[in-house]
Amino acid sequence: MSEEKKLTPRGEDFAAWYNEVVLRAELADYSPVRGSMVIRPWGYGIWENMQRALDDMFKATGHENAYFPLLIPLSFIEREKEHVAGFAPELAVVTRAGGKELEEPLVIRPTSETIIYSMYAKWVQSYRDLPVLMNQWANVMRWEMRTRLFLRTAEFLWQEGHTAHASAEEAERETLLILGIYRKFMEEWMGMPPITGLKSDSEKFAGAVRSYACEALMQDNKALQAGTSHFLGQNFSRQFDLKFQSEAGQEEYAWNTSWGVSTRLVGGLVMSHGDDAGVVVPPKLAPIQVVIVPILRGDDSATAVKEKAAEVANRLRELGVRTRLDDRENLSPGSKYYEWERKGVPFRVEIGPKDLAQGQLALARRVTPEGARRKQFVPEGEAIAGMPDRLEDFQRELLESAVRRREEHSYRGVTSVGEVKEILDATGGFVFTGWSGDPAVEQTMKDVCKATSRVIPGEEFRSETPPENCISGDAPSRMEVVWARAY
Amino acid sequence: MSEEKKLTPRGEDFAAWYNEVVLRAELADYSPVRGSMVIRPWGYGIWENMQRALDDMFKATGHENAYFPLLIPLSFIEREKEHVAGFAPELAVVTRAGGKELEEPLVIRPTSETIIYSMYAKWVQSYRDLPVLMNQWANVMRWEMRTRLFLRTAEFLWQEGHTAHASAEEAERETLLILGIYRKFMEEWMGMPPITGLKSDSEKFAGAVRSYACEALMQDNKALQAGTSHFLGQNFSRQFDLKFQSEAGQEEYAWNTSWGVSTRLVGGLVMSHGDDAGVVVPPKLAPIQVVIVPILRGDDSATAVKEKAAEVANRLRELGVRTRLDDRENLSPGSKYYEWERKGVPFRVEIGPKDLAQGQLALARRVTPEGARRKQFVPEGEAIAGMPDRLEDFQRELLESAVRRREEHSYRGVTSVGEVKEILDATGGFVFTGWSGDPAVEQTMKDVCKATSRVIPGEEFRSETPPENCISGDAPSRMEVVWARAY
Numbered sequence: 010m011s012e013e014k015k016l017t018p019r020g021e022d023f024a025a026w027y028n029e030v031v032l033r034a035e036l037a038d039y040s041p042v043r044g045s046m047v048i049r050p051w052g053y054g055i056w057e058n059m060q061r062a063l064d065d066m067f068k069a070t071g072h073e074n075a076y077f078p079l080l081i082p083l084s085f086i087e088r089e090k091e092h093v094a095g096f097a098p099e100l101a102v103v104t105r106a107g108g109k110e111l112e113e114p115l116v117i118r119p120t121s122e123t124i125i126y127s128m129y130a131k132w133v134q135s136y137r138d139l140p141v142l143m144n145q146w147a148n149v150m151r152w153e154m155r156t157r158l159f160l161r162t163a164e165f166l167w168q169e170g171h172t173a174h175a176s177a178e179e180a181e182r183e184t185l186l187i188l189g190i191y192r193k194f195m196e197e198w199m200g201m202p203p204i205t206g207l208k209s210d211s212e213k214f215a216g217a218v219r220s221y222a223c224e225a226l227m228q229d230n231k232a233l234q235a236g237t238s239h240f241l242g243q244n245f246s247r248q249f250d251l252k253f254q255s256e257a258g259q260e261e262y263a264w265n266t267s268w269g270v271s272t273r274l275v276g277g278l279v280m281s282h283g284d285d286a287g288v289v290v291p292p293k294l295a296p297i298q299v300v301i302v303p304i305l306r307g308d309d310s311a312t313a314v315k316e317k318a319a320e321v322a323n324r325l326r327e328l329g330v331r332t333r334l335d336d337r338e339n340l341s342p343g344s345k346y347y348e349w350e351r352k353g354v355p356f357r358v359e360i361g362p363k364d365l366a367q368g369q370l371a372l373a374r375r376v377t378p379e380g381a382r383r384k385q386f387v388p389e390g391e392a393i394a395g396m397p398d399r400l401e402d403f404q405r406e407l408l409e410s411a412v413r414r415r416e417e418h419s420y421r422g423v424t425s426v427g428e429v430k431e432i433l434d435a436t437g438g439f440v441f442t443g444w445s446g447d448p449a450v451e452q453t454m455k456d457v458c459k460a461t462s463r464v465i466p467g468e469e470f471r472s473e474t475p476p477e478n479c480i481s482g483d484a485p486s487r488m489e490v491v492w493a494r495a496y
Numbered sequence: 497m498s499e500e501k502k503l504t505p506r507g508e509d510f511a512a513w514y515n516e517v518v519l520r521a522e523l524a525d526y527s528p529v530r531g532s533m534v535i536r537p538w539g540y541g542i543w544e545n546m547q548r549a550l551d552d553m554f555k556a557t558g559h560e561n562a563y564f565p566l567l568i569p570l571s572f573i574e575r576e577k578e579h580v581a582g583f584a585p586e587l588a589v590v591t592r593a594g595g596k597e598l599e600e601p602l603v604i605r606p607t608s609e610t611i612i613y614s615m616y617a618k619w620v621q622s623y624r625d626l627p628v629l630m631n632q633w634a635n636v637m638r639w640e641m642r643t644r645l646f647l648r649t650a651e652f653l654w655q656e657g658h659t660a661h662a663s664a665e666e667a668e669r670e671t672l673l674i675l676g677i678y679r680k681f682m683e684e685w686m687g688m689p690p691i692t693g694l695k696s697d698s699e700k701f702a703g704a705v706r707s708y709a710c711e712a713l714m715q716d717n718k719a720l721q722a723g724t725s726h727f728l729g730q731n732f733s734r735q736f737d738l739k740f741q742s743e744a745g746q747e748e749y750a751w752n753t754s755w756g757v758s759t760r761l762v763g764g765l766v767m768s769h770g771d772d773a774g775v776v777v778p779p780k781l782a783p784i785q786v787v788i789v790p791i792l793r794g795d796d797s798a799t800a801v802k803e804k805a806a807e808v809a810n811r812l813r814e815l816g817v818r819t820r821l822d823d824r825e826n827l828s829p830g831s832k833y834y835e836w837e838r839k840g841v842p843f844r845v846e847i848g849p850k851d852l853a854q855g856q857l858a859l860a861r862r863v864t865p866e867g868a869r870r871k872q873f874v875p876e877g878e879a880i881a882g883m884p885d886r887l888e889d890f891q892r893e894l895l896e897s898a899v900r901r902r903e904e905h906s907y908r909g910v911t912s913v914g915e916v917k918e919i920l921d922a923t924g925g926f927v928f929t930g931w932s933g934d935p936a937v938e939q940t941m942k943d944v945c946k947a948t949s950r951v952i953p954g955e956e957f958r959s960e961t962p963p964e965n966c967i968s969g970d971a972p973s974r975m976e977v978v979w980a981r982a983y
Binding site: 040042053054075077080082100103132143339 | 529564567584588624639653
């Protein structure tokens, strides 16, 4: 395979582009196990940076990490009726272990509410033991029929937070606190600004009272559910006997929340910023922020160029810039450029004999603002000292551009099903309409427009003028809702 | 349960002490799933610090993290004959998923050589693609009949490194590089100095050519295998067709290594340093290095004491000390002391009205050197500024004391099986003897002494005078070997 073989352009076939870019940027690969993928070092490095940022935010708000068993007795999953209805079709089941048939089958966790709340029930006696604020980083398994790298795989990696509180109000506050953390992370680290709000009853988590979600718009104008935060009420605490003695001496059931984001975020990042040359990784999440490529001419300048390249790498590292010196000898500079562009490293620094003579570095930015030149020659000192600012600018511009794209494809004041269909057929995007809250309308939208209700937007995302009528035309609007075709 | 209920003393029943201390220090708990445990935040926090330290060392030596599937086709495991013989009895098998029987059963990874080398075979074509140096942090499953918290559980967390090289020499160097990293980590972070060396053929990893191991001596003078590094030769590359074109243009099989440490290390840490009051966590791994307990008298000094406690906490944090201010209002200072001692926080700072008046802090050290006083009153400024040094001293003393303990229980120049048995019955420890290399001798040692060959020690651990005869008395010694009863 030629290194320079071009990707299918996004405009031609977005789905084909996505698969190609994930494989050729070496983010992930297919495995011999149906539905399971391999996350390669470049993809895993991005995930590690995501983990670090989220983990810091969880800990700063009082959460602790723990680890619960991978295998859950089938009878646990079956205890909460809506929960089992939602997850039963996707379970992977261990029936044999240690050479024997098991008396009770064990399922590989599709999510851990049941096993975790059974443990909390053991640890919590009194209101003094509350709140319990735990998170785990783990693999989970949901046997999907149609899989897509990062977006939908049988096994995926995620974090799942599980909390227990003495009051409904406190649990609801926790749910919203986490929703805010997710939004902040997606905006400030990923440059992927979501709309946040409430899920409709038909779209909520199996077992939740209320589900909140972050919905982000991809470049093909389809929605990606990127994170969810659930208020579980007492649904699980009643099934797992998670009780506490209140300050007033009463025995009460605890109030729970659960929330998670997964390696799906890596797919969201690719579909938010990637272009026809490859992935674009926001600097805050890039395992390598600057790659240095020495240009060796095969004459006696080579040693000086190599030394300068190493020196520049060290000086950038001293400024806290994650820098890779690509001194591989079997590859041409051109091949290196293609590779790092495909992988989405924000800046490339080229150093050749001419640059050395002129005391300059050639800087190539992975994405340039409209009208700006791709490659700039900058005096060495300024090129190095200014790099942290350049990375910040790059990060900010990715977010700005994604916000602009989302707003350009948010359609408000739409009042008929036909109009929604027209918009979604023509360009896609988020369509804001009124809704009576009747689930029958969701079914109509699915049938006619192939769209689902993504979210009942939170205050900051609602239209200035609230819609008067339900999109069905049959009833007054009780709430605004966002429709989209979705991953 | 009274908070102050004493633990079973180590001298009375070490195994009972261990279980109690793990549960009551809230490192881990039993789960409803047979053989699987829950790692609670205090235990997981220690594991996270272990991960961070090891991960930094792996990355500093050129390794990258990745993630491979949890489920492995049974046929993969079966390809390497010794491998399957070693792991078959312990497999957990998924036979049903997504509501259907699977055509081929999938096993939950007991270790990932097979799935990982099948992927490397896809990625590696030429010597230019080598070496491949990857690691993954993951859960694995080995269905054990007799489980012990942290030491032996069906599911455990670990890291597994897998590398591929163009030559046997390079792979062997990698194996030893990692063995050195493990040893350094165990000494400098855990204060748990292992003996390192080669495993005998009967004790090596199923599928390895040679296995190296770290063996540490616990306080009950039993050995704990704490980390292993395997030279796999071409055993797996031949089965998974992991070939490359050499620089000379020949097609050759790659040379592999694999290596891992697990959450078992947390158990090793407990059994190395714990005492009858609880766990002792070395400062470098302690999630909390200093806990501050304000002593409130219920008079008007309370506000000033609280303010001072918060100020001291902040000043310690500014020095990089991981500090917890324990201002819980429902617990007496005494209960807090017991709790943090049980959990093994290295230093406790008490602040009461009297300390405030005298500008001092009361420092209690979790472990004191022989003859030193447990609690010291130190002028506030000096108490704070000196804390990083005190933590370093504490860390160093733990290692020194563990080295002393190991040396006191290392028996060299032993020449008869009876003598070995006598030593192991009386005190336990590491017994160094000569060995012919005949596996029959290992069987005798098992039958007579209940001991296994732990390691053929590396040069730095060998006796000054090499043993002349095999411990069997039947043959000359070909190598020195260390016997012990082991976990």
